[in-house]
Amino acid sequence: MEKSVSRRSLLKTFGAGAAVLSLSGLLEACGAASGGKAAVDQVSWALTGSAPQALDVAVSYTLSCLEVLALCQETLVTVDSETKLQPQLAASWEQPDDHHFVYHLRTDVKFADGSPMTADDVVFSLQRHRDPKVASQIATFFENVAKIEATGADQVTVTLSQPDELFRYVPTFVFIMPRKYAEQLGAKYGAPGNSVSVLGTGPYRVTKFVGNSATVEVNDHYWKKSAAPTVKRAKFDWITNPQTIYLAMQAGSIDGVFNFRPGQYRAFDTLPTAATTYGPAVTTFYWCFNVEAPPWNDVHVRRAIAHATDRAGYVKAYLAGHGEAARAIPTPASWSSIASPDEVQRIYAGLRDYPYDLAKAKAELAQSAHPQGFTADISFPDIAPDLGQSLVSLASALKTIGIELRVREQDTTAWAAAQLAHKDLGMNVKGPNPSFMDPSDVITQILASGNAVKNGLNLANYRNPEVDDLLRRQNSTADNAGRREMLARILSIVAEDVPYFPVYSLGTPMALSKKLAYAGFNPLFNLQNWLGSMTAA
DSSP: OBBSSSSSSSSSOOOOSSOOOOOOOOOOEEEGGGGGOEEEOOOEEESHHHHOOOSSSTTTHHHHHHHHHHHHHSSSSEEETOOEEEEEEEEEEEEEEETTEEEEEEESOOTSSOBBBBBHHHHHHHGGGGGGTTTOTTTTGTTTTTEEEEEEEEEEEEEEOOGGGGGGGGGGGOOOOHHHHHHGGGTTTTBBBBSSOOSSSSEEEEEETTTTEEEEOOOTTOOOGGGGOSEEEEEEEEEEHHHHHHHHHHHSSSSSOOOOOOGGGGHHHOOTTTTEEOOOOOOOEEEOTTTTSSSTHHHHHHHHHHHOOOOOHHHHHTTTSSSEEEESOOGGGTTTTTEEEEEEHHHHHHHHHOOSSOOOOOOHHTSOOOTTOOOEEEEEEEOHHHHHHHHHHHHHHHTTTTEEEEEEEOHHHHHHHHHHSSSSOOOOOOOOOOOSSSTTTHHHHHHHHSSSSSTSOOOOOOOOHHHHHHHHOOOOOOOOOOHHHHHHHHHHHHHOOOOOEEEEOOOOOEETTEEEOOOOTTTTTTGGGGGGGGOOO
């Protein structure tokens, strides 16, 4: 996830290049852990992409960084296997009005060095992300925060400058650290090196972080005695080359990996020594059309492209069936906190749809200012060949109605930089990971007029006053029924205007050695003690 000036959709960074594997591959059951679960001596795990600059979300807000930190540090509030908010270091919390969140802290929590957690530590941990000197990559999560203070020996209150319904999710990303320890290390906090420089309250502690490798071991001071870890030790290696990860899994050099590439789904599915699991779809890839420039400023052109997009066909052909043809950019799973599945289904059923139909695509083009067709270019990142395959298929379909779409592969870093520069946008493809499990998260970033600027994610340059007003209002109320109504209206408008066209949605994939079992895999595993869900098979 790259840092962006937009608030909640910090882009996921795609890793590229190669790395040398040096994994122990040690795994053995050694008796039983608490609760009768079979214990595991060690797990060797691959993390996709480059190693973070530091094990600190202020410096490295990446998926793989979170995967390690969530084992060793904890947050005031967490999410459970059903992606519902639950207390963690806060024994409870409340929202007495639309400008305040009050967190009542547990009094039995210790850091891995045995020191007690205090309200001062919590305030410091939250406040540092607002400090310009820290330049936190999640600073924009706090843009509506006016004050953070200890309002009691075991109580912390956050005061907002304006109502912000999504702030309730923010504490799930803020790992609590001891103030004195962090201040002593300063900019070296969490950095790799011969000495450990990260400390938390989690069930594990970091014992090594050097180069592309990290190791965690059981924290003997863990406050939650009823949740003693089953896995005793885990070794992590960051690997940037997807094929290297596959070969390591095939050879048994690693025990598992999250987030392998869609182009590898079939290969991982057929590994005899591993099992694959695919979480609920949370990320949607979509076409973006610059509505300020021809030919994309013609809604009939955009609708023609939509009708020429074989969403279900792409899922079957290029994703091995592990995905969903998307009806809207927010996935059904993202509505879990404000709507039931039936309510979501009714909302999506009421949206204008564009089934794959080349006759309808041709009819839409005939109504446009370009009835004879045109020529255009589109790029995809070299880390995502599945997108390239989908675009080549789209280009083939468009050719039958007179549109020549020239598809080219581009270096991932250059591809992302070109989009954020907001120059010569034309038609693009995008699929940012949501930060929060809320339907307004990604669409706020891609629809708000204020984000149609350099470094913003509104790549369509879409500006609609009604949509802007609805986005603002739905984020200022805790009334779920009202939010559902406003968000449904937004999706309806967008389905008519087609500044973006949702193509397919994906969940997080996991490949796991058949020597291991994993219970309760879910979309937000990287905010949880996911090793705690693992046992010997």
